[in-house]
Amino acid sequence: MLSLQILANGLVLGGLYACIAAGFSLVWGVLNIINILHGSFIVLGGYLAFFAYVKLGIHPFASVLIAAPLFFALGYALQRAVINRMIAAPVLLTLSLTFGLDLMLSNGMLFAFTADFKKLNLDPPLGVLNLGGIVLPVDRLFAMGLALLLTALLYLVLSRSRIGRAIVAVRMDREAAALMGVNVKRIYAVTFGLGALMAGASGPLLAMIFPISPLSGPVYLGKAFVICVLGGLGSVPGAMIGGLALGVVESFGALWFGPEHAITLSFTLLILMLLFRPTGLLGRTGYS
Amino acid sequence: MKRTALIAAILFAAVALLPLAGDAYWLRLGTTMLMYGVLAMAWNFIGGMAGYPSFASAAFFGLGAYSGAVAQKYGVPMPLAWALAATLAVLFAALLGLALLRLRGHYFAIASLVVAEVLRELVNSATDLTGGGMGLNLPVPHDATIANQSAFFYYAMLALAIVTFAAMLWTTHSRLGFGLRCIQQNESAADMLGVNTTLYKVGAFVLSGAFVGAAGAIYASWVHYIEPPDVFDVMYSIKAIVMVLLGGAGSIFGPLIGAALFLSLEELVWRNYLQVHTGVLGLLIVLLVLFLPKGVFSLRLPRKARP
Numbered sequence: 001m002l003s004l005q006i007l008a009n010g011l012v013l014g015g016l017y018a019c020i021a022a023g024f025s026l027v028w029g030v031l032n033i034i035n036i037l038h039g040s041f042i043v044l045g046g047y048l049a050f051f052a053y054v055k056l057g058i059h060p061f062a063s064v065l066i067a068a069p070l071f072f073a074l075g076y077a078l079q080r081a082v083i084n085r086m087i088a089a090p091v092l093l094t095l096s097l098t099f100g101l102d103l104m105l106s107n108g109m110l111f112a113f114t115a116d117f118k119k120l121n122l123d124p125p126l127g128v129l130n131l132g133g134i135v136l137p138v139d140r141l142f143a144m145g146l147a148l149l150l151t152a153l154l155y156l157v158l159s160r161s162r163i164g165r166a167i168v169a170v171r172m173d174r175e176a177a178a179l180m181g182v183n184v185k186r187i188y189a190v191t192f193g194l195g196a197l198m199a200g201a202s203g204p205l206l207a208m209i210f211p212i213s214p215l216s217g218p219v220y221l222g223k224a225f226v227i228c229v230l231g232g233l234g235s236v237p238g239a240m241i242g243g244l245a246l247g248v249v250e251s252f253g254a255l256w257f258g259p260e261h262a263i264t265l266s267f268t269l270l271i272l273m274l275l276f277r278p279t280g281l282l283g284r285t286g287y288s
Numbered sequence: 289m290k291r292t293a294l295i296a297a298i299l300f301a302a303v304a305l306l307p308l309a310g311d312a313y314w315l316r317l318g319t320t321m322l323m324y325g326v327l328a329m330a331w332n333f334i335g336g337m338a339g340y341p342s343f344a345s346a347a348f349f350g351l352g353a354y355s356g357a358v359a360q361k362y363g364v365p366m367p368l369a370w371a372l373a374a375t376l377a378v379l380f381a382a383l384l385g386l387a388l389l390r391l392r393g394h395y396f397a398i399a400s401l402v403v404a405e406v407l408r409e410l411v412n413s414a415t416d417l418t419g420g421g422m423g424l425n426l427p428v429p430h431d432a433t434i435a436n437q438s439a440f441f442y443y444a445m446l447a448l449a450i451v452t453f454a455a456m457l458w459t460t461h462s463r464l465g466f467g468l469r470c471i472q473q474n475e476s477a478a479d480m481l482g483v484n485t486t487l488y489k490v491g492a493f494v495l496s497g498a499f500v501g502a503a504g505a506i507y508a509s510w511v512h513y514i515e516p517p518d519v520f521d522v523m524y525s526i527k528a529i530v531m532v533l534l535g536g537a538g539s540i541f542g543p544l545i546g547a548a549l550f551l552s553l554e555e556l557v558w559r560n561y562l563q564v565h566t567g568v569l570g571l572l573i574v575l576l577v578l579f580l581p582k583g584v585f586s587l588r589l590p591r592k593a594r595p
Contacts, residue, residue, distance in 0.1 A: 034394055085578060091393050092341040092529065097577040099526060103570025111564055218522075222405065225398050264409040267402040274391055274399050 005134050006251045012136065012144045014247025016205060019147035020220055021227035022154055022239040023198025029234015030171040030191045031087065036098040037078075038199050039221030040105045041071060045203020046212040047113055050120045060120060061146060063204040068197050075196025079189040087188060102217070109214040117211040143205040148240075150201055154194065155236040167191050171234060222263065226270045232280025241281055289461050292540055296457070299544075300450055307439040315438040319510065321551045322445040323503050324531060328543035329452045330499035331528035333492040336537040337465060339472030340389065340489065341397040343525040344381075346404035348500035349507070350520035352377050354411055356505025357424045357514055366429075370444075370505040377501020378494050385493035389486070392475075401522070408520035423515030426508060441510040448506060452499045453544070459495065460540060468492055500528075530573055536583030549584065 024038045048070075049063035058066070082101070086094050126138035158164040169177040170187045178184050210216070223246065231242025246266060253265040273280070306318050327345055334342045356373035360366060388399050411418045418424055429437065459465045467488040470478035479485045508514045527550065535546025557568045 028394070032394070034398070082574070082578070089577075089581065090339075090341070091397055092335070092533075093577050093581055095341065095394075095397055096526070096529060096533070096573055100570040100573030100577065103573065104567045105570075107564055107567030107570065111567070222402070225402065229395075229398070260413055261409065264406050264413075267406045270402060271387070271399055271406075274395055275387060278391070278395065 001133055002255075003252075006255055007248060008134050008136060010248035010251030011244060012140050012247070013251065014244035015144035016147045016202065016209070016243075017223055017227055017247050018240045018243025019151050019198060019202040019205065021224045021231070021243050022151045022236050023195035024221075024224040025228045025231070025234055025239045026154070026158075026167075026198075026236070027192055027195035028228060030167055031083075031188055033083065033087070033094045034091075034098065035192070035195060036095065036102040036221065037105060038195065038224055039217030039219070040102050040109065040214075041075075041196050041199035042203045042206060042220045043212060043214060043217045044105070044109065045071065045200035046120075046207035047109065047118070047203075048200070049204030049207045050118050050212055053120055053122075060122075060204040060208050061142065064146060064150075064201045067200040067204060071200025072193040072197040074193075074200075076189045076193035078196070079192035080185075083192065084185055084188060087185075106214050106217055113214060115214060117213045119211045120207045122208065139208050143208050147202060147205050150198065151236060151240060154198060157194070158236060163187075163190060167194075222267070226266045228280075229270050229273045229278075230281055232282045235282070238280055238282050245281060289457065292457060296453055296541075300446065300453075304443070304446060307442055312435070312438055315442050317551070317555065319438070319442045319445050321548055322442070322449045323507060324527065324547040324551055325449050325544045326445070326452050326499050326503045327524060327528040328531035328535070328547045329449075329456050330496045330503075332456060332532055332537070332543045333459065333468075333496045334489075335529060336532055336539075336543070337459070337468040337472065338489055338492045340492075341393070341400075341529075342493070342496065343397055343401040343522070343529075344384070344388075344403055344493075344497070345500050345528045346520055346522050346524040347384075347400075347407050348377050348381065348497045349504040349524045350404060350407055350411070350516070351380055352501030352504025353508040353514050353519040354418055354424070354504075355501075357426050357508045358417060360426055360509070361424065366509055370502055370509070373505035374498050374502040377497045377504075380501075381494045381497025382490060384497075385490040386486070389489045389493060401525070404520045404522060404525070408516045411516045411520070418516075421516065423513055423518075424508075426512045426514075428512055441506065444506050445503070445510075448499065448502055449544075455495060455499070456543075457540060459492075464488060464491055526573075530576065533576060533581065534583055539583075542583060546583070 020042060024035060027033060027035045027038075045067045048067050049060040052058040052063045052066065053060055078101070083094075083097065086097055122139060126142070129136045129138050129141060158168055166177065166182045166187050167190065169180070169182055170184055174184060177187075206220075227239060227242035227246050229242075230245050231238030231240070249269065250262050250266060253262060257265060303318070303322075307315060310318065327349070331342065331345055334340050352373040355376045356369045359369035359372050364372065384403065388396060391399055412420055414420065432440070467478065467483045470481075470483050471485055471488060475485055504519060508519070531546035531550045532543050533546070534549050535542035535544065553572060554569065557565045557572075561568050
C-alpha cells in the first residue's frame with residue numbers, strides 16, 4: 001500500500017516535471033542552446049499566479065491562460081533581440097549569455113519580491129481524494145492534469161500545425177529547412193517563445209504545490225537537465241517519460257535514502273545516464 | 289618563452305611589493321585578485337587550451353577548501369593540509385576526467401556543472417566530518433597579528449599564482465599544450481593522427497583541478513570559516529570563465545589581465561550597487577558575450593582615414 005501511495009505521488013509530481021522539461025528540451029533540441037533562464041521563468045510564472053490570486057482573486061488555473069501569451073511574447077522578444085545574435089556561437093558563449101540573463105532576472109525578482117518564501121493557499125482548499133487507501137490532494141491532481149494537457153498541446157502543435165512542422169524541420173536540418181523557404185530566425189524566436197510559454201505556464205501550477213522563492217529557479221533548472229537526459233533530448237514524449245521517471249525516482253529515493261539526498265540521487269542518475277545511455281531512456285533522438 | 293617569463297617575473301615582483309604599501313583593504317583585494325587569477329589560469333588549461341566548456345571549477349574549489357579544512361581540523365599543519373587538498377583534487381580530477389571527458393559540448397558542460405551540486409549535498413549530509421550546513425571553523429594561529437596574517441595569506445596566494453603561471457607557460461610550449469590545441473581545433477583529427485586525446489584531456493583537467501583545489505584550501509585557511517553554499521558556489525565556475533573570456537581565451541597573460549579587470553569591475557559594482565550587484569554582474573556578462581567575445585583586446589580604436 002505504501003509503495004502504491006509513493007508511486008502515485010511520484011507520478012503526480014512527474015506530470016508536473018514533464019511540463020517543466022518539455023519547453024526546455026525543445027529549446028535545447030532546436031536551438032542547441034541551454035536556456036539557463038528556464039528556471040527563473042518558472043518562478044516568475046509562480047509569482048504572477050501568486051499576486052493574481054492574492055490581489056485580484058484570479059484562480060491559479062486561470063493564471064495559466066494569462067501567463068501563456070505573456071511569456072511567449074517575452075521569450076519571442078528576447079530571442080529576436082538578444083539570443084539570435086549568438087545562435088551559432090560555441091557552447092561556452094551561449095551558456096554564459098543565458099547565465100548572465102538569468103542573473104539579471106533572478107536578481108530583479110529578489111529585489112522586487114524579496115527572498116521570503118511565498119505560498120499560494122487556495123481558499124477554500126480543494127480537499128483530498130481517497131482512492132481505496134491512496135490519498136491524493138485534489139489541487140495536485142488538477143495541476144498534474146493541466147500540466148499533462150499543456151505538454152500534449154505542445155506535442156500537437158509540433159506534430160500537426162504548419163509552424164510546428166517548420167520547427168521540427170529546422171531541428172532536423174537547418175540548411176535544408178532554410179532552402180525550403182523556412183525563415184530560420186523567426187522559427188528560432190517562435191521556439192524560444194514556446195519554451196518560455198511552457199515555463200511560465202507551469203509556474204502557476206507549481207505555485208499551488210511548492211512555496212515560491214527567487215532562489216528556487218536553479219532547482220527547477222536542475223530537474224529540467226535531468227529529465228532531458230533521462231528522456232532524450234528535444235522530444236516531447238521524451239520529456240514526458242523523463243519527467244514521470246524522475247518523479248517516481250525522487251519519491252522512492254526519498255523513502256529509501258531520505259529526502260535530503262534527492263539532488264544527489266537525481267544528479268548521479270544524470271551523470272550515469274550521460275555516460276552509459278546518452279540518447280535517453282527511449283533510446284533515440286525524437287523529432288517531434 | 290624567455291621574454292614572457294621575464295615580463296611575468298617583473299610583474300609578479302611588483303605585485304609582491306603590495307604588502308609594503310597597502311592597508312588591510314588593499315591586501316584583501318590583492319589576495320582575492322591573485323585567487324581569481326589562479327582560478328582563471330587553471331580554467332585556461334581545460335577551457336582555453338583544450339576548448340572543453342568546463343564548469344567544474346566550483347567542484348574543485350569546494351573540494352580543496354573542505355579537504356584542507358578537515359585536515360586542519362584533525363591537526364595537520366597548514367601547508368601540509370594545502371598540499372593534501374591539492375593531491376586530493378588531482379585524484380578527483382583524474383577520476384572525474386576519465387568519466388566525463390568522453391562527453392562533448394553541452395553534455396560535458398552540464399555534467400561538469402552538476403558535480404559541484406552533488407559534492408555540496410554530500411558535504412552537507414556528512415555532518416560528522418564536515419559540520420554539514422553549520423559550516424566548519426578553522427583554527428586561527430595564536431602567535432600572529434592580523435596584519436601579519438593578511439600578508440602571509442597574500443604571499444601564499446601569490447606563490448600559488450606564480451606556480452600556476454609557470455605551469456601554464458610550460459604547458460603552452462610543451463607537447464601537452466600542442467596536443468591540447470590540436471584537440472581544440474579538431475578532436476577527431478587529432479585522435480586519428482596519433483594524439484592520445486584521453487591522456488591529454490585528463491592531463492589538462494588534472495592541472496586545472498590541482499591549482500583550483502589548492503586555491504580553495506588557501507581560501508579556507510584565509511577566511512577561517514567555510515560552509516557548503518559558500519565554497520561550492522557555481523559562481524566560481526562562471527567567474528573563471530568570464531575572466532578568461534575577458535582577457536582573451538588561450539593566451540598567456542589573458543587570464544591574469546581578465547582577473548584584474550573582472551575584480552575591479554566586481555568591486556566597483558559591489559561597492560556601489562550592493563542590492564543589485566549580481567544583476568549588474570549578469571548585465572556585464574551579457575554585454576561581454578555579445579560585444580567582446582574575444583576579450584578586451586579585440587577592441588580596436590577606429591583607424592584614422594588615410595589620405
